[in-house]
Amino acid sequence: MMKTTLNEWHLTHTNNLPSRIDSLKNSISVLESKGEVEELSEEEVDGIHEMSAALFSLSRVNASILWQQARMSWLRERDANSKYFHAIMSSRRCRNVISSILVDGNRVEGVSEVQEAVFNHFQQHFASPNTHRPRAENLRFQMLYYEEGVSLTMPFGVDEIKEVVWDCESFKSPGPDGIHTGFIKDFWPELKDDILRFMTQFHRNGRLSKGINSTFIALIPKVDSLQSLNEFRPIALVGILYKILAKILANCLRKVMISVIAETQTTFVKDRQIMDGILIANEVVDESRKLKKDLLLFKVDFEKAYDSIDWGYLDDVLRRMAFPTLWRKWMKECVGSAIASILVNGSPTNEFPLKRGLRQGDPLSPFHFLNVAEGLNVLMTAAMEANLFTGYSVGSTNPIVISHLQFADDTLLMGVKSWANGRTLRAVLFLFEAMSGLKVNFHKSMLFGVNIDESWVHEATSVMSCKIGRLPFIYLGLPIFGDPRRLVFWEPVLDRIKARLSEWKSINLSFGGRLVLLKFVLSSLPVYALSFFKAPSGIISSLESILIKFCWGGSEDNRKIAWIDRNTICMNKESGGIGGEEVEGI
Numbered sequence: 027m028m029k030t031t032l033n034e035w036h037l038t039h040t041n042n043l044p045s046r047i048d049s050l051k052n053s054i055s056v057l058e059s060k061g062e063v064e065e066l067s068e069e070e071v072d073g074i075h076e077m078s079a080a081l082f083s084l085s086r087v088n089a090s091i092l093w094q095q096a097r098m099s100w101l102r103e104r105d106a107n108s109k110y111f112h113a114i115m116s117s118r119r120c121r122n123v124i125s126s127i128l129v130d131g132n133r134v135e136g137v138s139e140v141q142e143a144v145f146n147h148f149q150q151h152f153a154s155p156n157t158h159r160p161r162a163e164n165l166r167f168q169m170l171y172y173e174e175g176v177s178l179t180m181p182f183g184v185d186e187i188k189e190v191v192w193d194c195e196s197f198k199s200p201g202p203d204g205i206h207t208g209f210i211k212d213f214w215p216e217l218k219d220d221i222l223r224f225m226t227q228f229h230r231n232g233r234l235s236k237g238i239n240s241t242f243i244a245l246i247p248k249v250d251s252l253q254s255l256n257e258f259r260p261i262a263l264v265g266i267l268y269k270i271l272a273k274i275l276a277n278c279l280r281k282v283m284i285s286v287i288a289e290t291q292t293t294f295v296k297d298r299q300i301m302d303g304i305l306i307a308n309e310v311v312d313e314s315r316k317l318k319k320d321l322l323l324f325k326v327d328f329e330k331a332y333d334s335i336d337w338g339y340l341d342d343v344l345r346r347m348a349f350p351t352l353w354r355k356w357m358k359e360c361v362g363s364a365i366a367s368i369l370v371n372g373s374p375t376n377e378f379p380l381k382r383g384l385r386q387g388d389p390l391s392p393f394h395f396l397n398v399a400e401g402l403n404v405l406m407t408a409a410m411e412a413n414l415f416t417g418y419s420v421g422s423t424n425p426i427v428i429s430h431l432q433f434a435d436d437t438l439l440m441g442v443k444s445w446a447n448g449r450t451l452r453a454v455l456f457l458f459e460a461m462s463g464l465k466v467n468f469h470k471s472m473l474f475g476v477n478i479d480e481s482w483v484h485e486a487t488s489v490m491s492c493k494i495g496r497l498p499f500i501y502l503g504l505p506i507f508g509d510p511r512r513l514v515f516w517e518p519v520l521d522r523i524k525a526r527l528s529e530w531k532s533i534n535l536s537f538g539g540r541l542v543l544l545k546f547v548l549s550s551l552p553v554y555a556l557s558f559f560k561a562p563s564g565i566i567s568s569l570e571s572i573l574i575k576f577c578w579g580g581s582e583d584n585r586k587i588a589w590i591d592r593n594t595i596c597m598n599k600e601s602g603g604i605g606g607e608e609v610e611g612i
Contacts, residue, residue, distance in 0.1 A: 029204050043088045050081040113531075121247060123371055128254045137371075144368050145375040147255045148243065151333060152366070154381035160461050162342040165404045167286065169348040174282040179352045182225045182274060184218060190273045201265040202240040202367070202374075210266060224267060225274070232355040234363050238268050241366045241385060242374060260333065262366070262385035272360065272389040279393045286347045287396050288403045291432045294392050303431045304504050304558060307438060310418055310428060311497070311507040314476045320443035321418055321476035322486075324451055325495060329467040331435035332391060333383040335398050336463035337361055343397050360390060382463060392434070398462055399432055405454045406430050406439070415450040416442045433502055435464075443478050448486050468492045474499065503554065510559035519555050520568055523547060527576040540577050548573075 054077050057070055066074075126135040127143060134143045196208030210217055228234065245258040252258070264272070283295050292302040314321035340361070344354050364385065367374040384391040406429050409415040417429030418440050431438045441447045455466045472495035475483040487494050498508035508515045526547045535543065552569060555561075561569075 032204065040087060040091065043084055043091070047081060047084050047088060050077050050084070053077055054081065122245070124245070141370045141373070141375050144255060144370050145378070148260065148368050149378045152380045152383055159336060159339060159463070160457070162339065162346055162401065162461060165346065165401065165408070167343065167346040167400060167404055168288065170282055170285055174285060175348060175350045175353070178278050178282065179350050181229055184222055186274060187221060187225060187270065188214070188218070190270055190277065194269065194273070199244070199263050201263045201269070202242055203265040203267070205266045207266060221267070221270065225271065228271060232352065232359050234268070234359055238265060239360070239363045239365065240265060240377070241364055243366050243368050245368065260386065262387035264385070264388060269389065275356065275360070276389040276393060279390070283393060283396060287400055290403050290430055291396060291399060293433045294396055300433060300502055301558060303433050304502050306428065306431060307501055307506050310420060310440060311476060313420060314418070315507070318477055320478055322441050322443050322447060322478065323474035323476070323495070324439040325472045325474070325499065325501070326437040326439065326455065327467045327470035328435045329465045331464060332386050332395065334463045334465050335384055335395070336382055339462045340394060340398055343401060347397065361394070395434060398464065399434070401462055402437065402454070402458045403430065403432065405458055409450050409454055415447055416444065418442060436502055438501060443475070443482070448490060452490055472499070504558060511562055513562070513564055516555070516561060516565045519552060520565070520572070522551050523569065523572055526551065527572060544573060544577060
């Protein structure tokens with residue numbers, strides 16, 4: 027009922043906004059021109075005031091709609107330049123539109139034909155294969171403490187729910203219910219009792235009402251020249267009530283993950299960082315090269331990692347980790363009751379039930395994936411304990427043996443050179459795939475050899491049906507054993523910054539908008555690389571040139587950039603900043 031009423035209100039108040047705004051401007055202009063030559067009546071003066079208020083209101087609504095449709099979450103300052111928003115929306119529309127697609131080698135065109143092809147593909151993609159899978163009965167997982175299990179199933183409180191609601195972005199893409207989190211925030215006093223009642227009922231019976239777990243799946247292109255549906259990344263847009271529930275459950279789960287997830291996994295676990303894996307991988311390769319020790323590296327490529335996970339395996343893992351029965355019941359309902367509809371050029375297809383996989387966009391999915399990936403850690407540990415696999419030993423006095431590193435689905439296996447290791451790696455990956463449903467794409471996986479004859483590596487890759495890898499290689503977005511003193515090492519970072527700070531964005535943004543975008547870009551792209559590698563002066567100069575050109579339109583004059591430290595960059599003129607004052611946080 028609420029969705030229907032909101033849709034009707036939306037059509038009434040936002041229909042044809044640009045023409046209504048232009049009409050009001052023209053009417054005001056006519057009256058103001060008349061007022062220059064003769065005195066206006068009271069009715070006409072009141073009319074100008076009413077039309078000016080209406081124009082201001084409609085302009086705010088129009089700017090808000092443009093900002094939401096452009097999906098520029100970094101633009102906190104709400105830059106009012108509509109040219110920029112229109113350019114962003116046009117770019118997004120051109121990139122995301124599916125006018126034709128290849129299906130089994132045949133080109134499919136037309137609105138209804140493309141929709142049917144997309145529906146059939148993803149209905150089959152998320153169907154459960156009729157396959158008997160090995161169970162996780164004999165694997166030794168780390169287990170929760172009793173107190174941790176009890177904490178997971180504590181009743182939900184109003185303050186806890188409100189904290190989660192306010193932690194959500196107000197204008198993220200809405201799910202099938204069409205409601206933003208901002209709506210919940212604005213009407214919290216009226217809605218909090220209903221939301222608490224919903225949460226209490228779920229806690230008591232572990233069931234979700236029909237429609238609560240419905241999902242829109244948006245198709246995000248992974249490449250520029252799209253050919254097939256495998257080149258899209260399916261992102262789930264869940265309804266606001268389910269999102270609130272899932273975020274509360276995810277917050278509970280986050281607190282106990284450190285007890286059940288091994289140190290080899292460095293993501294979504296408290297006090298672990300992405301840089302841990304990069305540091306360890308670089309140290310291992312560096313020591314191997316310096317001490318002339320053999321090192322075998324296998325970079326695993328998982329195919330559609332989230333989409334193929336078997337729910338029975340996930341429940342087995344939770345049971346082996348000693349998660350409470352009530353918690354497992356909740357997880358089965360959250361994962362197993364989902365119904366999806368694919369958005370094709372903005373229009374949803376028919377609904378179909380999801381039978382496997384985790385939804386990218388569900389707050390619980392990253393933690394479920396960690397539990398799933400823990401099975402690979404357990405298998406590798408068991409292989410080493412049974413002397414079937416020999417890891418790489420780092421250090422001499424108190425050596426540490428490392429066999430694998432995991433960051434979500436980015437997995438790096440390592441050990442000494444031996445045919446036994448190669449056979450064990452392949453067997454472990456096949457067994458993990460059979461258990462979890464997480465398919466390993468051997469044709470895209472890569473085998474690297476350090477201080478190993480190239481002929482041996484060639485033979486090993488032919489046996490394992492994988493690609494030959496070359497040093498340096500990219501792991502978690504940064505090069506492993508690259509030379510940061512060379513300019514070519516930094517070219518990918520500069521290319522990404524140039525793409526984010528395109529010249530057309532500078533033309534269409536106000537100066538304040540450019541500063542906000544600069545801060546957003548500088549807080550992510552270069553800082554990640556600079557937190558691990560020291561950049562040469564030539565790269566710093568190139569970066570300064572890109573920033574100055576974007577901010578001031580290419581005229582460097584006497585402007586310069588002062589690099590204070592890795593986390594704070596201040597942009598100044600020689601006179602002491604823009605208008606004589608320092609611009610903080612840029």
